[in-house]
Amino acid sequence: MKVVVCVKQIPDPADPGALDPETRTLKRDVKLILDESDSYGVEMALQLVDAAGEGEVILVSMAPNGERSGLATALAMGAASAILISDPELVGSDALTTAKLLATAVKDQGADLIIAGSESSDGYTGVVPEQIAGVLDLPSVTAAKSIEVDGSSIKVQRQTDGGYDDVTCPLPAVVSVTAGVVEPRYPSFKGIMAAKNKPVEEKSAADLGFDASQVGWAGAGQEIIEVTDAPKRQAGEVIEDDGEAFTKIVAYLENMKVI
Amino acid sequence: MQGMEISSRNLEAMSEPLRPKQENPRDFLDTDGLLAEDEVMLRDTVRRYVGDKILPYVGEWFDSGEFPHKEVSKAVGDLGLLGMHLDGYGCAGSSAMMYGLACMELEAGDSGLRSFVSVQGSLAMFPIWAYGSEEHKQEWLPAMAAGDAIGCFGLTEPDSGSDPSSMRTNAKQDPGGDWVLNGAKMWITNGSIADVAVVWARTDDGIRGFVVPTDTPGFSAPKIERKVSLRASVTSELIMEDVRLPSEAVLPGVASMRGPLSCLNEARFGIAFGATGAARACYEAALDYANSREQFGGPISRFQLTQQRLVDMMIQVQRGTLVAYHLGRLKDAGTLGPAQVSFGKKDNVAMSLRVAREARGLLGANGITTEYPVIRHMNNLESVYTYEGTNEIHTLMMGQALTGHAAFS
Ligand SMILES: Cc1cc2nc3c(=O)[nH]c(=O)nc-3n(C[C@H](O)[C@H](O)[C@H](O)COP(=O)(O)OP(=O)(O)OC[C@H]3O[C@@H](n4cnc5c(N)ncnc54)[C@H](O)[C@@H]3O)c2cc1C
Ligand SMILES: Cc1cc2nc3c(=O)[nH]c(=O)nc-3n(C[C@H](O)[C@H](O)[C@H](O)COP(=O)(O)OP(=O)(O)OC[C@H]3O[C@@H](n4cnc5c(N)ncnc54)[C@H](O)[C@@H]3O)c2cc1C
Numbered sequence: 001m002k003v004v005v006c007v008k009q010i011p012d013p014a015d016p017g018a019l020d021p022e023t024r025t026l027k028r029d030v031k032l033i034l035d036e037s038d039s040y041g042v043e044m045a046l047q048l049v050d051a052a053g054e055g056e057v058i059l060v061s062m063a064p065n066g067e068r069s070g071l072a073t074a075l076a077m078g079a080a081s082a083i084l085i086s087d088p089e090l091v092g093s094d095a096l097t098t099a100k101l102l103a104t105a106v107k108d109q110g111a112d113l114i115i116a117g118s119e120s121s122d123g124y125t126g127v128v129p130e131q132i133a134g135v136l137d138l139p140s141v142t143a144a145k146s147i148e149v150d151g152s153s154i155k156v157q158r159q160t161d162g163g164y165d166d167v168t169c170p171l172p173a174v175v176s177v178t179a180g181v182v183e184p185r186y187p188s189f190k191g192i193m194a195a196k197n198k199p200v201e202e203k204s205a206a207d208l209g210f211d212a213s214q215v216g217w218a219g220a221g222q223e224i225i226e227v228t229d230a231p232k233r234q235a236g237e238v239i240e241d242d243g244e245a246f247t248k249i250v251a252y253l254e255n256m257k258v259i
Numbered sequence: 260m261q262g263m264e265i266s267s268r269n270l271e272a273m274s275e276p277l278r279p280k281q282e283n284p285r286d287f288l289d290t291d292g293l294l295a296e297d298e299v300m301l302r303d304t305v306r307r308y309v310g311d312k313i314l315p316y317v318g319e320w321f322d323s324g325e326f327p328h329k330e331v332s333k334a335v336g337d338l339g340l341l342g343m344h345l346d347g348y349g350c351a352g353s354s355a356m357m358y359g360l361a362c363m364e365l366e367a368g369d370s371g372l373r374s375f376v377s378v379q380g381s382l383a384m385f386p387i388w389a390y391g392s393e394e395h396k397q398e399w400l401p402a403m404a405a406g407d408a409i410g411c412f413g414l415t416e417p418d419s420g421s422d423p424s425s426m427r428t429n430a431k432q433d434p435g436g437d438w439v440l441n442g443a444k445m446w447i448t449n450g451s452i453a454d455v456a457v458v459w460a461r462t463d464d465g466i467r468g469f470v471v472p473t474d475t476p477g478f479s480a481p482k483i484e485r486k487v488s489l490r491a492s493v494t495s496e497l498i499m500e501d502v503r504l505p506s507e508a509v510l511p512g513v514a515s516m517r518g519p520l521s522c523l524n525e526a527r528f529g530i531a532f533g534a535t536g537a538a539r540a541c542y543e544a545a546l547d548y549a550n551s552r553e554q555f556g557g558p559i560s561r562f563q564l565t566q567q568r569l570v571d572m573m574i575q576v577q578r579g580t581l582v583a584y585h586l587g588r589l590k591d592a593g594t595l596g597p598a599q600v601s602f603g604k605k606d607n608v609a610m611s612l613r614v615a616r617e618a619r620g621l622l623g624a625n626g627i628t629t630e631y632p633v634i635r636h637m638n639n640l641e642s643v644y645t646y647e648g649t650n651e652i653h654t655l656m657m658g659q660a661l662t663g664h665a666a667f668s
Pocket of ligand 1: 006099115126
């Protein structure tokens with residue numbers, strides 16, 4: 001069982017970078033860490049390989065400046081190796097370009113399953129996993145809360161507003177995993193030490209067969225035109241309790257159609 | 260991607276003179292810069308574990324005087340923190356520095372948690388690892404490293420504290436070779452929850468250590484109640500009435516006070532780090548509180564007196580951190596002497612008590628509740644001040660190192 005997990009390395013949400021006023025994209029001049037949204041996918045992949053009794057988890061990440069801190073965390077959790085796509089030419093790449101590069105890097109790995117997060121914690125467009133599936137022409141299942149391997153297919157419980165759907169899907173496939181559905185393990189001391197010797201293969205755009213016009217700002221089909229602050233929260237409606245406040249609250253909730 | 264763009268800007272910026280970066284109130288001197296990448300990673304992992312699994316609950320454990328030892332011991336075993344600085348037999352084989360960093364984060368959670376790990380690793384596993392027979396090691400170390408078996412260390416007695424060589428607990432070998440152990444130990448961390456006790460006793464050929472399974476007939480370990488310090492930690496009496504042990508129960512590797520003292524030296528090293536972690540937690544609680552608590556029309560952090568208190572705390576915590584890191588490097592280089600360990604134990608614990616008390620005052624009335632971590636740390640540190648060699652005993656050890664005169668008796 002070979003599982004590839006797409007992991008994004010992002011600025012620490014506790015210490016986020018600012019927006020660049022010129023490009024209107026996020027500055028990444030701080031240390032990057034493993035996106036928590038992707039730690040669930042790593043955990044699920046490790047559990048699947050454990051359950052299968054054989055195989056390995058391979059990471060793939062696209063990140064600036066040859067950043068490896070987030071990969072180191074996932075390797076310390078137990079992944080076997082990583083592919084890092086990093087290249088100054090990739091500055092300005094949009095989600096589709098990102099997906100193409102990730103898909104190309106994954107293509108020759110012979111993966112039975114490709115796992116990604118449902119959405120990242122910094123960009124959260126929530127489109128990269130499906131785009132990867134599109135590029136590789138693989139079936140795609142979104143919002144998984146559990147994955148079970150059954151021979152050459154998987155059974156996925158797919159989170160919905162009302163509960164979950166049971167979905168069966170042939171392998172290989174791309175599955176995006178909902179945040180919070182498993183408890184990611186802490187890297188152990190032994191894992192941390194072992195991670196130092198695990199291979200991380202770094203690839204440039206050219207290594208993956210892309211030229212400068214296809215990636216970065218030049219290749220981006222999307223442009224961020226404007227960034228505005230979220231509207232300030234309005235002051236709430238205050239209901240004074242004159243003994244009858246409950247009728248007003250009930251009326252308010254009925255009006256919102258929540259009861 | 261954006262970061263790469265930043266990197267090209269960084270290249271342009273290289274020709275400009277380096278600007279000093281903004282000081283981080285939580286690591287003013289950038290002591291993190293003294294750590295290697297894997298050290299930071301281990302430290303951050305333990306910090307995350309403590310934040311997720313300890314801090315939300317430890318106030319209640321302290322209130323009720325309970326310590327969920329089964330869950331905690333498994334979790335810290337899985338993290339690889341039990342006996343982590345020992346090699347082989349399922350132990351992680353880490354550097355001393357890493358062991359210290361783990362202690363620092365555990366004690367930033369609670370001194371009881373750090374005590375649990377110190378006793379297991381440095382006081383119970385260490386003597387088995389250093390002085391035990393191959394059978395002792397095989398039987399106990401892997402289970403203890405995994406957190407499946409818990410150990411304790413019995414040295415102190417009701418009438419024998421700072422002067423452990425006055426101990427009365429004794430072991431006599433009968434003609435068949437069996438040892439018979441009699442006596443009482445006092446203030447023993449993990450005693451009532453232990454599967455195995457390393458008990459030090461007087462014999463015809465000096466002080467010897469015994470590996471005592473706690474289900475041996477004649478052995479009991481009642482819990483000491485009514486503590487107002489280290490409440491999220493089990494402290495017990497060990498009572499031994501004709502405890503009969505096979506001849507192999509004795510630790511073959513040592514027959515003098517050097518045995519227990521070498522264990523204490525290991526644990527004290529961790530305390531120099533741990534106490535600093537508790538002090539850091541108190542300082543950070545005080546800093547957050549000062550910035551959010553408003554009196555006289557604004558945050559109390561805008562008063563000069565408050566700033567002086569915060570700055571004093573910060574300086575003490577940073578100094579303690581530097582001392583601890585330095586001791587860590589010396590220990591890994593193999594040159595750390597016992598009186599240098601005394602420096603770290605005595606000074607960092609005294610420092611952390613001062614910081615905890617100042618922080619307690621700064622939190623006003625809220626500072627006396629266990630809703631906030633400060634008074635819990637403050638009370639805990641009173642135990643840390645006393646155990647593993649009191650403040651005075653470490654002063655005497657350094658005094659002896661300075662003058663050549665032993666002033667213990
Ligand atoms: C014009 C334009 C320019 C941009 N320039 C930059 C730039 O210079 N630098 C920059 O960082 N961003 C840039 N972005 C944003 C960037 O394209 C997206 O953040 C990125 O493509 C992923 O989108 P997302 O985070 O919304 O992914 P989502 O679809 O929300 O992510 C879902 C999952 O996909 C996987 N995934 C997503 N991204 C990665 C990755 N990089 N590596 C591995 N797995 C991944 C993860 O498993 C993740 O959980 C730019 C966007 C636009 C429109
Ligand atoms: C919570 C807790 C957990 C503990 N866990 C363990 C454990 O797991 N295993 C274990 O064996 N022990 C343990 N101890 C015991 C601890 O190590 C002793 O309490 C400590 O060594 C001091 O001994 P004492 O309490 O008998 O004090 P005493 O030795 O009676 O000292 C009383 C006072 O006299 C001072 N004093 C003593 N001698 C001198 C001197 N020569 N010159 C000047 N002043 C002196 C001391 O500094 C102290 O202030 C624990 C204690 C506590 C509080």
